[in-house]
Amino acid sequence: MTRDVKEIFAGERGGPSGAGGTPPAPAALAAKVRTLGPSMTRSMQRVAEAVAGDPAGCAALTVTGLAELTGTSEATVVRTARLLGYPGYRDLRLALAGLAAHQQSGRAPAITTDIAVDDPIADVVAKLAYDEQQTLADTAAGLDTVQLGAAVTALTTARRTDVYGVGASGLVAQDLTQKLLRIGLIAHAHSDPHLAVTNAVQLRAGDVAVAVTHSGSTGDVIEPLRVAFERGATTVAITGRPNGPVTQYADHVLTTSTARESELRPAAMSSRTGQLLVVDCLFVGVAQRTYEKAAPALSASYEALAHRHRS
Structure with a gap:
């Protein structure tokens, strides 16, 4: 059995991860994606962007399904889950389901748009305030x-x-x-x-x-x-x-x-x-x-x- 295949099976079982520590709470998942995304490989970024963009949809997918959706491999999906702090893909799916529930309840704010050159100053204040709050929340998480x-x-x-x-x-x-x-x-x-x-x-x-x-x-x-x-x-x-x-x-x-x-x-x-x-x-x-x-x-x-x- 190859190393990559071993990782996949360990991930589906939620076995040893090598990540260490307690997996982040669902509310912290989006923050982890934003923080770690730039340091990931491009294939891992595709997985991270998918789970952050559609947590409900991805929570319903198997490791194979998410790999097919993102054009990556099952091993890449498992590595991404572990880099985000989850022992295996099963744990990531549970977190995605929790994040989807937060969003549906209205407790997870929508991502604001970038500041435009012609934005009124009131919109600039609101957008900057939101971004500052999100940065603080993500850092704390x-x-x-x-x-x-x-x-x-x-x-x-x-x-x-x-x-x-x-x-x-x-x-x-x-x-x-x-x-x-x-x-x-x-x-x-x-x-x-x-x-x-x-x-x-x-x-x-x-x-x-x-x-x-x-x-x-x-x-x-x-x-x-x-x-x-x-x-x-x-x-x-x-x-x-x-x-x-x-x-x-x-x-x-x-x-x-x-x-x-x-x-x-x-x-x-x-x-x-x-x-x-x-x-x-x-x-x-x-x-x-x-x-x-x-x-x-x-x-x-x-x-x-x-x-x-x-x-």
């Missing part, structure tokens, strides 16, 4: 809380934290750094690739390095993370591509939603929303763990700012 908890633990006990990001991700890196500084932790944000690498060389075990890159392939961010990883620091990647190059040097991967990109809303805008949610989750988690020190530090920073405004 796909965020691995085990990985998040491990990253929080590392930041809490770190001697020093370096955060790398360029462009819009650089702004997110600065946001995380400023938050950590306000609760008394030592943190530095680096957007200059040369400074990032020269600082990464100084890291060691007990330090933390965080890379923020939506694409997961930004060389100016990957290189200092690689150096930090090789120096023994704990490394964290905040990325929209869970299989991107940056993850090979990350001890912990925190995935953000791959928001829809349009001509008037580039990825730099849409990705930032999910990244900031992850940053806020990290910060609150660290503040909870260090509350006795964090609370007085926050109060002191508030008082310092208030005094400056009164002066």
Whole structure:
């Protein structure tokens, strides 16, 4: 029996998946498709697009039927199911049925259209607000809380934290750094690739390095993370591509939603929303763990700012 055929039979039985963890809830399925779709092969994308576009119809199909519908193989269907977090195709069918029920009840919103050049400003506000809400919901649904908890633990006990990001991700890196500084932790944000690498060389075990890159392939961010990883620091990647190059040097991967990109809303805008949610989750988690020190530090920073405004 070939490996592909073994995968098909295991998938139909719902046997061992290799994916690990608990399968995502039906409501999270669409978010997983949007997040993982860009990193899939074209044949797997056809399967993912089919199940996201017609969950009710696909839920009624066997693995063979879905393969025929999408012009792929049964093995591709099973691989797609597993990449989406389901032990086998049977589990994916159950999730599709649940998602279809959500949509029929009106609890699953329809996908909004892109912003047009001639859209009234009120429509622009409504569409952006919907997209921002969807990005936050998708990021929350796909965020691995085990990985998040491990990253929080590392930041809490770190001697020093370096955060790398360029462009819009650089702004997110600065946001995380400023938050950590306000609760008394030592943190530095680096957007200059040369400074990032020269600082990464100084890291060691007990330090933390965080890379923020939506694409997961930004060389100016990957290189200092690689150096930090090789120096023994704990490394964290905040990325929209869970299989991107940056993850090979990350001890912990925190995935953000791959928001829809349009001509008037580039990825730099849409990705930032999910990244900031992850940053806020990290910060609150660290503040909870260090509350006795964090609370007085926050109060002191508030008082310092208030005094400056009164002066």
